Every structure is written in structure tokens, then in C-alpha cells.
Amino acid sequence: xxxxxxxxxxxxxxxxxxxxxxxxxxxxxxxxxxxxxxxxxxxxxxxxxxxxxxxxxxxxxxxxxxxxxxxxxxxxxxxxxxxxxxxxxxxxxxxxxxxxxxxxxxxxxxxxxxxxxxxxxxxxxxxxxxxxxxxxxxxxxxxxxxxxxxxxxxxxxxxxxxxxxxxxxxxxxxxxxxxxxxxxxxxxxxxxxxxxxxxxxxxxxxxxxxxxxxxxxxxxxxxxxxxxxxxxxxxxxxxxxxxxxxxxxxxxxxxxxxxxxxxxxxxxxxxxxxxxxxxxxxxxxxxxxxxxxxxxxxxxxxxxxxxxxxxxxxxxxxxxxxxxxxxxxxxxxxxxxxxxxxxxxxxxxxxxxxxxxxxxxxxxxxxxxxxxxxxxxxxxxxxxxxxxxxxxxxxxxxxxxxxxxxxxxxxxxxxxxxxxxxx
Numbered sequence: 001x002x003x004x005x006x007x008x009x010x011x012x013x014x015x016x017x018x019x020x021x022x023x024x025x026x027x028x029x030x031x032x033x034x035x036x037x038x039x040x041x042x043x044x045x046x047x048x049x050x051x052x053x054x055x056x057x058x059x060x061x062x063x064x065x066x067x068x069x070x071x072x073x074x075x076x077x078x079x080x081x082x083x084x085x086x087x088x089x090x091x092x093x094x095x096x097x098x099x100x101x102x103x104x105x106x107x108x109x110x111x112x113x114x115x116x117x118x119x120x121x122x123x124x125x126x127x128x129x130x131x132x133x134x135x136x137x138x139x140x141x142x143x144x145x146x147x148x149x150x151x152x153x154x155x156x157x158x159x160x161x162x163x164x165x166x167x168x169x170x171x172x173x174x175x176x177x178x179x180x181x182x183x184x185x186x187x188x189x190x191x192x193x194x195x196x197x198x199x200x201x202x203x204x205x206x207x208x209x210x211x212x213x214x215x216x217x218x219x220x221x222x223x224x225x226x227x228x229x230x231x232x233x234x235x236x237x238x239x240x241x242x243x244x245x246x247x248x249x250x251x252x253x254x255x256x257x258x259x260x261x262x263x264x265x266x267x268x269x270x271x272x273x274x275x276x277x278x279x280x281x282x283x284x285x286x287x288x289x290x291x292x293x294x295x296x297x298x299x300x301x302x303x304x305x306x307x308x309x310x311x312x313x314x315x316x317x318x319x320x321x322x323x324x325x326x327x328x329x330x331x332x333x334x335x336x337x338x339x340x341x342x343x344x345x346x347x348x349x350x351x352x353x354x355x356x357x358x359x360x361x362x363x364x365x366x367x368x369x370x371x372x373x374x375x376x377x378x379x380x381x382x383x384x385x386x387x388x389x390x391x392x393x394x395x396x397x398x399x400x401x402x403x404x405x406x407x408x409x410x411x412x413x414x415x416x417x418x419x420x421x422x423x
Contacts, residue, residue: 002091003027024290031088031298038084039305047309047316050074073314076118077306078322082111084302093294098155099336103295106142110241110328113138114320139241143234146332150233151226157192159285188275192287196225198338199284201345201419207284236340237331243350244327246357246386251314252307253388253402257349257409258326259303264346264413265333266296272337281420289337296333312399346416349409353386360385
């Protein structure tokens with residue numbers, strides 16, 4: 001909203017300083033600052049309100065150190081994160097940008113699913129919360145919506161590089177005419193195009209078209225690319241959303257990890273939406289995707305600000321209102337900038353937490369079938385799943401586990417960034 005106000009003041013009155021709102025970097029920085037302020041100033045009030053309403057966490061005794069002390073800690077703190085994302089984005093981003101609209105819808109959608117789950121747990125006193133099948137339906141529904149928008153929306157496009165031309169697009173809205181054979185300026189077609197291409201890490205000329213997966217349908221296979229693209233989107237959104245949900249088991253673990261992932265995605269969004277950087281790094285140029293930097297910096301600020309109250313010992317838990325949203329936001333954002341194949345690396349912590357649960361259940365069932373129930377109970381693959389509880393059972397302090405997981409997340413983020421050049 002402020003972008004349009006200051007753009008009007010700059011255009012019509014040439015107000016000193018108003019032109020700074022034209023820069024994505026400035027608006028992204030302001031979104032980060034405002035999200036921190038909202039988290040810190042309003043977070044305490046929201047926590048006090050939740051305490052008055054006795055919106056406390058019900059903890060099952062699993063024999064973990066410090067677990068019982070968490071009983072009664074306010075939950076549904078994900079409302080703080082959602083507010084700190086949505087308000088700065090509405091203030092500083094271009095609201096008519098298709099990518100921004102997509103992210104806002106995704107944030108609210110997943111926030112509602114998580115809120116319903118927390119509401120049932122807290123106010124209806126049902127520890128199971130929203131049934132798993134309904135959570136999955138909600139996630140699949142979002143995946144279907146996101147996949148449809150990414151595929152059919154005419155504003156979500158890419159620009160292909162060209163080798164020889166006299167007219168080039170140097171930056172959005174500006175055209176230069178010159179002989180581009182003799183310089184190193186970015187060379188892109190003037191026309192945008194719809195595409196189901198994505199980026200493959202560690203591979204030279206690293207673009208892969210999902211439509212190729214159904215090339216066996218015949219010469220016009222590209223018309224039916226949505227048949228493969230949308231199911232892939234649904235799988236990614238559901239998997240990453242659940243991965244973040246699994247990771248939210250220790251104070252500050254999910255929020256810290258998400259902040260690191262968000263900062264990395266901000267870098268990818270900025271270079272992907274800038275012709276100069278995209279040309280220099282030889283990566284896909286996605287027009288208007290640079291605006292996503294404003295959103296993701298608000299996301300990072302919301303996560304960091306929430307950690308002020310969520311770090312050990314936590315004064316508030318995010319609940320599913322926050323955890324489902326964090327994972328889904330990361331998935332949709334990665335899909336929007338066509339870096340979803342980096343998720344297994346960048347979101348490695350989420351992945352291993354998810355896999356640890358799957359492996360634990362599969363191993364238990366196999367041992368039960370082969371040797372009986374008692375043997376299966378006494379010979380588990382992990383002492384407890386998800387993985388962070390395994391380390392708790394092994395005697396590590398909660399704060400140490402969280403810090404080490406953050407370190408691993410930073411290492412994975414660096415590896416992800418390195419893929420821009422290492423091919």
C-alpha cells in the first residue's frame with residue numbers, strides 16, 4: 001500500500017525521498033524491520049491474551065527432560081508469525097503482483113488450517129486436534145490451487161535468453177537498442193513465455209521441463225503438462241508443510257531453521273528476478289519475481305522476532321497455526337522461483353525429521369511382524385522419533401540440539417547458494 005502512495009507522491013509531486021520506494025532492496029529491508037517490530041511489540045500482548053484465555057499446551061509425558069515444565073505454556077503463537085508476515089507485506093509490496101497474491105493466499109490458507117487444529121486441541125480439549133485426513137485435504141487443496149495458478153496464470157512467466165539480437169531487455173520497463181554481440185549485457189527475448197521449466201542443482205545448463213516427463217503422449221504433449229506439474233506441486237507443498245510440522249518439537253527449532261531457509265530463498269528470488277544477476281549467474285530469469293524478496297524478508301523477520309519469545313525456555317509455542325504455515329510458505333515460494341528441486345538440500349532438516357518418523361514406523365512394523373510386539377518395542381530404530389527427540393533421549397540438552405540443528409541448516413543453506421555457480 002505504501003508503495004502506491006509514495007509512487008503517486010513521487011510521480012505527481014516529486015516529493016524528496018519518495019523515490020526510494022521504487023527499490024526492492026529498500027522495501028525488503030523495511031518489511032524485515034516492521035516484521036521484527038510487530039513480533040516484538042505485539043507478541044507480548046498476544047501472549048498475555050493467550051494466558052488470560054488459558055490457551056495452554058497440553059503435554060503428554062514421554063519421559064523427556066524438561067517436558068513437564070512446558071505444560072500450560074501458551075500455544076497458537078503462530079498468530080504472531082502470521083501477523084508479522086502479512087502486515088509488512090501489505091504495506092511494502094506491490095499488491096497487484098501475481099506472486100505476492102499467491103504467497104498471501106497460501107499464508108492465510110495454511111494459517112486457517114493450523115488455527116482450526118489448534119482451536120480443537122485447546123478449546124474443544126481434543127488432543128488429536130483436526131483429523132489428519134482433513135489436514136491433508138487442506139494441503140492438497142492448496143497444492144491444487146498453487147499448481148493451477150503457476151501453470152495457468154498469464155502473468156507467471158519466464159524470459160528465454162537469446163544469442164543474437166539488436167534489441168534487448170536490460171531491466172523491467174526499459175529497452176535499449178544496440179549491437180549486443182560486442183558486450184556482456186543481458187540478452188533476453190522481449191516476449192515472455194509460459195513454461196513448466198525448473199532448475200536442477202549441480203548441473204550445467206540446468207533447466208528441466210516437467211512436460212518432458214509425458215513426451216510419450218505425442219507431439220502435442222506440452223498441452224497436457226499440467227497433468228504432471230500440478231501433482232508434483234501438491235506433493236511438494238504437502239511434504240514440506242508436514243516436514244516443518246514434525247520439526248516443531250523443541251524451543252526455537254522450527255522458527256530458527258525456517259529463518260535460515262527464508263534468508264537463502266531471498267537470495268535466490270533476488271537474483272532470479274534481476275536480469276543482470278540472472279545473466280551473470282546463467283540462471284533462469286523470472287520477470288516480477290524480485291518482488292517476492294519483500295515478502296520473504298517479512299517472513300524472516302517474523303521468524304526471528306518470534307524466537308524472542310520462543311527460544312529456550314519458550315514463553316509461547318507456535319502450534320500448528322505456525323508450523324504448517326512455515327513449511328507451506330517455503331514450499332510455495334520455492335516453486336514460484338523454480339528452485340523446488342533444491343528443497344531436499346535447503347530443507348534438509350525438515351527432510352530428515354520427516355524421514356526419521358517414516359523409518360521408525362516402517363522398522364517397527366517389520367520387527368513386529370517378524371519377531372512380535374515385545375521385540376519391536378525393545379528394538380526401535382531410533383530411541384524416539386522425530387529425530388530431535390532421539391537426541392533428547394540420548395541425553396543432549398534441548399538448547400544444544402537446537403543450536404546444532406541450526407548449524408546444520410546454515411551449512412545446507414551455504415551448499416544451496418553454492419549451486420548457483422558450482423555445476
